[in-house]
Amino acid sequence: MIPAAFEYVRADSVDAALSALTEYGDEAKLLAGGHSLIPLMKLRLAAPSVLVDVGRLDDLRYINDAGDYISIGALTRHRDLETSSLLASAAPLLAHAAGHVGDPQVRHRGTIGGSLAHADPASDLPAVALAMGATIVATGPNGTREIAASEFYTGFLESALAPDELLTEIRIPKLDTQGWSFQKFNRRAQDWAIVGVATVRANGSTGVGLVNMGSTPLLASAVMDAVKSGANAADAAALANEGTEAQSDINASSEYREHLVRVLVRRSLEESGLS
Amino acid sequence: MKITVTVNGVERTGDVEPRTLLVHFLRDELNLTGTNVGCDTSSCGACTIHVEGQSVKSCTMLAAQADGLDLTTIEGLANGDILHPMQRCFQENHGLQCGYCTPGMVMAAVSLLDENPNPSETDVRIGLEGNLCRCTGYHNIVKSVLACAAESNGAAK
Numbered sequence: 001m002i003p004a005a006f007e008y009v010r011a012d013s014v015d016a017a018l019s020a021l022t023e024y025g026d027e028a029k030l031l032a033g034g035h036s037l038i039p040l041m042k043l044r045l046a047a048p049s050v051l052v053d054v055g056r057l058d059d060l061r062y063i064n065d066a067g068d069y070i071s072i073g074a075l076t077r078h079r080d081l082e083t084s085s086l087l088a089s090a091a092p093l094l095a096h097a098a099g100h101v102g103d104p105q106v107r108h109r110g111t112i113g114g115s116l117a118h119a120d121p122a123s124d125l126p127a128v129a130l131a132m133g134a135t136i137v138a139t140g141p142n143g144t145r146e147i148a149a150s151e152f153y154t155g156f157l158e159s160a161l162a163p164d165e166l167l168t169e170i171r172i173p174k175l176d177t178q179g180w181s182f183q184k185f186n187r188r189a190q191d192w193a194i195v196g197v198a199t200v201r202a203n204g205s206t207g208v209g210l211v212n213m214g215s216t217p218l219l220a221s222a223v224m225d226a227v228k229s230g231a232n233a234a235d236a237a238a239l240a241n242e243g244t245e246a247q248s249d250i251n252a253s254s255e256y257r258e259h260l261v262r263v264l265v266r267r268s269l270e271e272s273g274l275s
Numbered sequence: 276m277k278i279t280v281t282v283n284g285v286e287r288t289g290d291v292e293p294r295t296l297l298v299h300f301l302r303d304e305l306n307l308t309g310t311n312v313g314c315d316t317s318s319c320g321a322c323t324i325h326v327e328g329q330s331v332k333s334c335t336m337l338a339a340q341a342d343g344l345d346l347t348t349i350e351g352l353a354n355g356d357i358l359h360p361m362q363r364c365f366q367e368n369h370g371l372q373c374g375y376c377t378p379g380m381v382m383a384a385v386s387l388l389d390e391n392p393n394p395s396e397t398d399v400r401i402g403l404e405g406n407l408c409r410c411t412g413y414h415n416i417v418k419s420v421l422a423c424a425a426e427s428n429g430a431a432k
Contacts, residue, residue: 001315008276008293008339031340038335039317042296051293055340079329103405104390105320105383108329109336189404190318 003041010053014166017054018141021164024050030166031055032075032114035106036123060113060168063087069135069171074113078102081112091172093180093200097128100182103190116152117167119159119216122192124184126153126217127209129170131198137169144168153216175202179273183264184211187251194252195260197240199268208268213244213261223265233274237266278342282307283351291338298322300338301348309349309378313407320406323379323386324348330386332405349378352385361385361423370419372410380406384420393428396421 009024011017021028029048031037032055040046054060060073063084070090072081081087081098088095101107101115101124115125116136129136129149136147138161152160161167183197196211197220206227208220222242226235246257279288282305289304301307301324310333313321317335324333325347352359358366361381371377380403387394387402394402399420400413408416 002296002299003294005292005294008337010339010342031337034337034340035317035335038337041294042315053340102317103320104386104402105323105330105332105405106317106335108326108331108386189401 001042003038004044004047006041006048007050008053009050010056012056014057014060014139014168017052017057017166018139018164020050020052021166022141024052026163028052028163030114030117032111032117033077033109034114035102035110036114036118036120054166055111065090065174066171067174069173072112072170072172074117074167074169075111076113078107078110078112078115079104082107090174091132092177093132093182093198094125094128094172096180097124097182097184097198100124100184106190112170113167116170117159117161119153119155119157121153121156121214121217122212123217124182124193124196124198124211127196127211128182128198129172129209130217130219131200131207131209132172132175133207134173135171136167137171138162138165139168140165146171150219156215158216175200177202179271181268181271183268183271185260185264191251195246195257195264197261197264197268199265199272201272201274206269206272206274208240208265210240210244210261210265213241213246213257215245215247218244220261220265223269227269227274233266233269236274237262237269240265276339278338280338280341280343281345283347289338293337293339295338296334297324297336297338297341298333300341301333301346307348307350311375311378313375313379318407319376319379320383320403321376321379323382323406325382325386328386328389330383330405347382349382352381359385360426361388361420364423364426365416365419368415368419368422370412370416372408372412376406376408376410380408380416384416384423387420388424388427392424394421394424399424 060075222239313319
């Protein structure tokens with residue numbers, strides 16, 4: 001399988017990437033690690049006429065302690081997240097979940113920025129970003145702006161990024177974590193989650209993100225509200241399918257997913273210390 | 276477009292279409308046919324090579340993305356007639372059946388031991404989750420990798 005022909009532009013700076021996006025507009029797609037986009041292009045489900053390769057922007061590959069939050073450069077690879085001692089202590093849910101993306105080869109190439117911007121509801125890291133209350137930094141011709149993860153996902157494979165913007169940084173609030181859990185249910189190693197749940201309990205509140213329960217990555221708002229009101233894990237988890245719109249596919253029916261999400265949310269809440 | 280890569284220590288140049296996949300550049304242009312194409316969907320790992328020392332599926336990377344980078348393929352592991360320890364351990368432990376997945380398995384296993392020189396059996400099984408053997412010969416593949424790790428650790432002591 002070979003992608004449709006395209007023009008290839010390698011950006012050697014953020015400014016160069018932004019210029020290319022301005023020049024080519026909707027025709028262009030950004031290429032980071034390529035491990036979501038290239039498979040789609042090989043299947044000809046995506047056929048951009050210009051690829052702007054930002055994979056060499058090593059300035060955007062970092063994990064730093066920025067005081068109130070951890071700042072992560074968009075080009076940071078899953079393997080970097082998985083092995084970061086800073087994340088292991090300050091954001092263990094993210095480090096752990098990054099170690100469950102794809103397989104080692106995929107984690108050597110795939111990036112957090114690419115994964116979040118691709119906006120695939122079946123990906124692991126968007127749900128983690130939602131659960132942790134991450135902020136996404138977009139850089140465009142007029143400078144940078146911050147977008148809450150909860151405002152970032154607008155549709156299937158669609159995000160709040162404008163066509164001329166580049167996702168440059170992810171900010172993870174430094175939480176006083178009481179407990180966390182990542183539940184990924186699949187039938188075979190390296191598969192996408194049939195359903196996944198990311199939970200973090202910190203600073204007196206509970207964030208629960210859902211993988212593959214609708215056309216976008218979702219927050220389990222009903223569960224979070226119930227926990228806030230004092231519900232136990234079982235009662236809160238019973239609400240896990242509220243507001244979801246799970247699809248049926250070769251792996252599972254929507255009914256199966258709605259059942260599974262309630263089971264996984266209960267496990268996830270319990271594993272993160274809620275009785 | 277022109278690209279230059281270092282493959283197995285030798286600088287190679289090529290003129291590729293932007294859409295050329297790295298595995299096809301290696302096989303069809305450089306005639307390095309040890310790297311196999313299996314599933315072509317980044318699932319099976321038969322096309323695993325090292326890019327800057329780390330295992331990568333070369334069917335899911337453009338040749339253009341490799342421009343200027345250091346690559347190692349299965350052909351680059353042995354030192355002349357002397358097999359790489361991982362290759363020898365696969366041979367000694369019958370870590371292959373039909374052999375189709377073997378180049379990718381060996382490259383993934385070398386990368387695995389680089390990152391975790393003293394893996395448990397579970398670490399090896401999880402670490403090779405990106406590589407499929409359709410003969411289902413996993414038992415001896417895992418045994419081969421563990422033997423290689425034990426041998427390297429013994430030599431280091």
